[in-house]
Amino acid sequence: MAPFPQKVIRCMFGVGEKVAPSLAGRAAFELFCRTPDPRKLTPKERIAVAAAGDFMQNARRHCLTTPAGRVTAYEFRAEVPARRAGTVLVLHGWRSRTEYMRFLIAGYRDAGYRVISLDLPGHGQSGGRKLTLMNAVEAAHMAGQWFGPFEAVIGHSFGGAVSLNAAAGFMPGIPPLETKRLVLIAAPNSLPSVFEGYSRQLNVGPRAQASLAESVRRLSGRRLDEFMGDRQLAMLRLPTLIVHAPDDREVPANQAKALAEAGPHVDICWAQGLGHRRILADPAVIERAVNFVSRRHEAPVSLH
Numbered sequence: 001m002a003p004f005p006q007k008v009i010r011c012m013f014g015v016g017e018k019v020a021p022s023l024a025g026r027a028a029f030e031l032f033c034r035t036p037d038p039r040k041l042t043p044k045e046r047i048a049v050a051a052a053g054d055f056m057q058n059a060r061r062h063c064l065t066t067p068a069g070r071v072t073a074y075e076f077r078a079e080v081p082a083r084r085a086g087t088v089l090v091l092h093g094w095r096s097r098t099e100y101m102r103f104l105i106a107g108y109r110d111a112g113y114r115v116i117s118l119d120l121p122g123h124g125q126s127g128g129r130k131l132t133l134m135n136a137v138e139a140a141h142m143a144g145q146w147f148g149p150f151e152a153v154i155g156h157s158f159g160g161a162v163s164l165n166a167a168a169g170f171m172p173g174i175p176p177l178e179t180k181r182l183v184l185i186a187a188p189n190s191l192p193s194v195f196e197g198y199s200r201q202l203n204v205g206p207r208a209q210a211s212l213a214e215s216v217r218r219l220s221g222r223r224l225d226e227f228m229g230d231r232q233l234a235m236l237r238l239p240t241l242i243v244h245a246p247d248d249r250e251v252p253a254n255q256a257k258a259l260a261e262a263g264p265h266v267d268i269c270w271a272q273g274l275g276h277r278r279i280l281a282d283p284a285v286i287e288r289a290v291n292f293v294s295r296r297h298e299a300p301v302s303l304h
Helices: 003-019 021-033 043-051 098-110 133-147 158-168 191-202 206-220 229-236 253-260 283-293
Strands: 060-066 069-076 086-091 113-119 150-156 179-185 240-244 266-271
Touching: 003 021, 003 191, 003 206, 021 191, 021 206, 043 098, 060 133, 069 098, 069 133, 086 098, 086 133, 086 158, 098 113, 098 150, 098 283, 113 133, 133 150, 133 158, 133 206, 150 158, 150 283, 158 179, 158 229, 179 283, 191 206, 229 253, 240 253, 240 283, 253 266, 266 283
Parallel strands: 086 113, 086 150, 150 179, 179 240, 240 266
Antiparallel strands: 060 069, 069 113
C-alpha cells in the first residue's frame, strides 16, 4: 500500500475508533479480505506469470463452483503414468496464484503424483475480489470432492493455514478434507497475531478490533482466538512437515516453532536465507517436501 493512502486509512480508523468503533471494525475486516485486482499485475508479477506460461500449457483447467463463486483448478498429470503415486493438492498464499507454485508442482509431478492446484478466490483466474479463510476452505473442500482423497496437501503462507483448517474440519458445516499428510511452507500459526499486526499497521483501535473479531465469528462460526494452528495440529495428529526460513519477514520464525511443538507427528525443516517467497523455488526445499510425502523423509534437518 502506498504511503499516502495508508496515512489516510490510518487517520480514518483513528477517528472511527472514537466515533463508530463497531463500523470501523467491520470496515477493517472487509478491507483485510479485499484482494488486489488479479488483472492489474505489478511488473514483477507479469514477469513471473509469463515465465510460467509454457508450464501452465501442460495443465488441464477445471472450473469449480463454490458458495463464494467460481474457482479455477489446474490438473497436472504425472510425467510417467506407470509411476503414478496418487494425488496431491497445492494451495498458494495471499497475492499469489498457481504460476508461483510451479517448481513445487513440477517436483511432485515428476515424482509420479497427479497435482491439483487452485487459484484461490480473488486470485489468478478465479472469480471474486474477496478471500477469507472460510471461502478458501470451501474451495479446498470442493477440490476434495472432485479430485480427492489426497496423499498430501501442500500450502504456502495463507495457503498453509487453509490446508490445516481444511484438513482439521475446523469450519462448521464443512467436512474435513481427506488427506494423509500436510506440508506447510512459511505458514502462520496464529490468526489472532495476524490480525494484531494488521491492526497496528492501520491504526485499528481496541474497540474496533473487538468488532473485527466479531466479524470473524459471524463468518466462520468460531472465535478468532480459536484459530491457532498448533492446537489444531495437536488434535489432528496428521504427519506434517513445517518448512520455514529463519529470515522470513512476512511470517516470523516463531510461528513455525509453535507449529512444530504440536507433537511428535510434526517435523520442521529450516531453510536458511530463503525468505518468504524464494523458498518456493529452492531445489532442496522441493526435494525435502516431495520426499516427506513419498515417505522417504529422514530426521528433521536444516537446509543450506
